[in-house]
Amino acid sequence: MKNKRSFDIIFVGGGQSSIFGAYEAINANPELKIMIVDKGQMLKKRVCPKETLGRCVNCPTCAIIYGVSGAGAFSDSKFNMDYRVGGDVHTITSKDLVNDTIQYVAGIYRDFGFGDEPTGLKYNDEMEKIKRSCIENDIQLVDTPTMHLGTDGSRELYTKLIDVLLEKGIEFSPNTDFLDFIIENNEIKGITIKASEEEEKLYSNHIVSALGRSGAKKMMKMCQKHDIGYSAGSVDIGVRVEIPDVIMKTINKNFYEAKMVFYTKKYNDKMRTFCSNPSGFIAAEKHKDDIMLANGHAYKNKKSTNTNLALLCTKSFTEPFNQPFEYASSIAKMSTMLTGGKLMCQSYGDLKAGRRSTEEKISRLNIIPTTTDYVAGDISLACPKRILDNIMEFIEVHDKVTPGFASNDLLLYFPEIKFRSTRMELDSNMETTVKGLYSAGDSSGYGSGLNIAAVMGILAVRDILSKK
Ligand SMILES: Cc1cc2nc3c(=O)[nH]c(=O)nc-3n(C[C@H](O)[C@H](O)[C@H](O)COP(=O)(O)OP(=O)(O)OC[C@H]3O[C@@H](n4cnc5c(N)ncnc54)[C@H](O)[C@@H]3O)c2cc1C
Incomplete structure (x- = not known):
C-alpha cells in the first residue's frame, strides 16, 4: 500500500496550460510541492512511429496529441499575441489582462532563447491589398502579430522548459490516466489516477x-x-486543405498566417481559417473511439512545397439538442468508417464535379500530398450538406483574395474537428463552481490556442497563490 501523497497544486494534463502554470508557481514559490499528471509520455520519449515508418500505426495512446507538453509539442507553435485569437477567455476576464499576460508568456519564450521578431506588425503594399480585398469580399481579417517557433523550435523550447521544471523539483507522472476528481462538499480534495494496473x-x-x-x-x-457548472458550447467542423505554396505565396510571406472570418451568405454560418502552415505537412491524429482527425504543422528547418490550413465551420445548437460533441464525433466516426481508419481526401475539382477522388486522379494534379494517412474518396458521403456548402462557399470567396485557391488542385482532408464544446462555468480567475478546482486551456471551452492556454494556466496559478 502506497503512502498517501499530497501536493500544493496538481495539474491534470501536462500540456501548455499546465507547463506555464507550473513554471509560474514554482518561480513564485520554490517550496511548493507540485505534481503534473499526464496520460502520455515525457516529452523526450514522445516519438511518433510515423517519423520512421512513414504511416500511422494506430498507437493506443497517440504520441502526437498525448504526452507532456501537450498538443503543442508537435505543433509549429505559432504564438498569437492578441486576445482575439486562440480563445475567448477575455469574455470572463478582460482584454487588457489577456493581452498583458500574452506579452508575459512571450517574455518567457524569449528568456528561453526565442527572440525572433513577430510577423504581421507593419503593413506594406501587398498586405494593404489583401486587407482591401478582404473588406471588398466581406471577410474579416484578424491580423495579429505572431511569433513562429516551428515544430523543431517548439520542441526545443518545451524540452528546455520541462528540464527547468524538473530541476526545480516539480514531479511528473507520465503514462498516467486521470480517472476522477475527489470532491467533498463542493470542494476539491484530490484526484484518482491509474498508472500501470494500480x-x-x-x-x-x-x-x-x-x-x-x-x-x-x-x-x-x-x-x-x-455537477460542475458547464454548458454545451459550439463545435468546429471542417476540412484541412492543402495547396501549392505558390498560390499562398503573398499571404505566407506577409502574414505567415492570415486569419479570416466569413459569415456565409447561404446560411449565415461562421467560417474561419485556422492554423495555417506554409511549406508544412498534414498530420493525422488518432483520437478516442478510433476517430481519425486532420491537422497540420510546419517545421522551421524542414519544408514541403505545400501550405495547409483548416477551414472550419462553427456550429452551435439551440433547444432541444445539446450534444454538439456527440454530433461531431458521429460525423468523424462516419468518415473514419468509410476510410477504414484514415483521413478522407478529395480534390476540390472532384468535389465540385460530384465524383469521388482516386489515387490516380490525385496523381494528375499539381500537388503531391504531404501525408499517406488518407484514402481518396468522396467527402460529401460523410459531411453534412450545410457544412459542406459552407466550406465550398468559403473556398470560393477565399479565391477572390487568393487567386488560385479554388483550383482543382486544392486537396481537402476530412474531417478536421475542434472538440471544445463543453463551456465550463468559470469565474474571472479560472475557478470552476467547485472550490479549488480550476480549468484551463482547450478543455475549459475558452481556449483553442497556445497563447490562451498558457494565459489561463498562469491566471489560475496566480489565484491559487493569492489564497495560500
Ligand atoms: C497539430 C497541432 C498544431 C497546432 N498548432 C498550433 C499553433 O500553431 N498555434 C496555436 O496557438 N495552437 C496550436 N495548436 C493548438 C494548441 O496546441 C492547443 O490549443 C494547446 O496545446 C492547448 O493547451 P492545453 O493545455 O489546453 O492542452 P494540451 O496542450 O492538449 O494538453 C492536454 C494534456 O492532457 C493530457 N490528457 C488528456 N486526457 C488525459 C487523461 N485522461 N489523463 C491524463 N492526461 C490526459 C494529454 O496527454 C495532454 O498532454 C495545435 C494543435 C495541434 C494538435
Whole structure:
C-alpha cells in the first residue's frame, strides 16, 4: 500500500496550460510541492512511429496529441499575441489582462532563447491589398502579430522548459490516466489516477484541470458526474486543405498566417481559417473511439512545397439538442468508417464535379500530398450538406483574395474537428463552481490556442497563490 501523497497544486494534463502554470508557481514559490499528471509520455520519449515508418500505426495512446507538453509539442507553435485569437477567455476576464499576460508568456519564450521578431506588425503594399480585398469580399481579417517557433523550435523550447521544471523539483507522472476528481462538499480534495494496473489517489486542495482537446470529453463527463457548472458550447467542423505554396505565396510571406472570418451568405454560418502552415505537412491524429482527425504543422528547418490550413465551420445548437460533441464525433466516426481508419481526401475539382477522388486522379494534379494517412474518396458521403456548402462557399470567396485557391488542385482532408464544446462555468480567475478546482486551456471551452492556454494556466496559478 502506497503512502498517501499530497501536493500544493496538481495539474491534470501536462500540456501548455499546465507547463506555464507550473513554471509560474514554482518561480513564485520554490517550496511548493507540485505534481503534473499526464496520460502520455515525457516529452523526450514522445516519438511518433510515423517519423520512421512513414504511416500511422494506430498507437493506443497517440504520441502526437498525448504526452507532456501537450498538443503543442508537435505543433509549429505559432504564438498569437492578441486576445482575439486562440480563445475567448477575455469574455470572463478582460482584454487588457489577456493581452498583458500574452506579452508575459512571450517574455518567457524569449528568456528561453526565442527572440525572433513577430510577423504581421507593419503593413506594406501587398498586405494593404489583401486587407482591401478582404473588406471588398466581406471577410474579416484578424491580423495579429505572431511569433513562429516551428515544430523543431517548439520542441526545443518545451524540452528546455520541462528540464527547468524538473530541476526545480516539480514531479511528473507520465503514462498516467486521470480517472476522477475527489470532491467533498463542493470542494476539491484530490484526484484518482491509474498508472500501470494500480489505481491511486493524489490529494490537493488546488487542482488545475487542463486536459486539452484530447480530454475535453472526459471533462464533460466529470462535469455531469460531479455537477460542475458547464454548458454545451459550439463545435468546429471542417476540412484541412492543402495547396501549392505558390498560390499562398503573398499571404505566407506577409502574414505567415492570415486569419479570416466569413459569415456565409447561404446560411449565415461562421467560417474561419485556422492554423495555417506554409511549406508544412498534414498530420493525422488518432483520437478516442478510433476517430481519425486532420491537422497540420510546419517545421522551421524542414519544408514541403505545400501550405495547409483548416477551414472550419462553427456550429452551435439551440433547444432541444445539446450534444454538439456527440454530433461531431458521429460525423468523424462516419468518415473514419468509410476510410477504414484514415483521413478522407478529395480534390476540390472532384468535389465540385460530384465524383469521388482516386489515387490516380490525385496523381494528375499539381500537388503531391504531404501525408499517406488518407484514402481518396468522396467527402460529401460523410459531411453534412450545410457544412459542406459552407466550406465550398468559403473556398470560393477565399479565391477572390487568393487567386488560385479554388483550383482543382486544392486537396481537402476530412474531417478536421475542434472538440471544445463543453463551456465550463468559470469565474474571472479560472475557478470552476467547485472550490479549488480550476480549468484551463482547450478543455475549459475558452481556449483553442497556445497563447490562451498558457494565459489561463498562469491566471489560475496566480489565484491559487493569492489564497495560500
Ligand atoms: C497539430 C497541432 C498544431 C497546432 N498548432 C498550433 C499553433 O500553431 N498555434 C496555436 O496557438 N495552437 C496550436 N495548436 C493548438 C494548441 O496546441 C492547443 O490549443 C494547446 O496545446 C492547448 O493547451 P492545453 O493545455 O489546453 O492542452 P494540451 O496542450 O492538449 O494538453 C492536454 C494534456 O492532457 C493530457 N490528457 C488528456 N486526457 C488525459 C487523461 N485522461 N489523463 C491524463 N492526461 C490526459 C494529454 O496527454 C495532454 O498532454 C495545435 C494543435 C495541434 C494538435
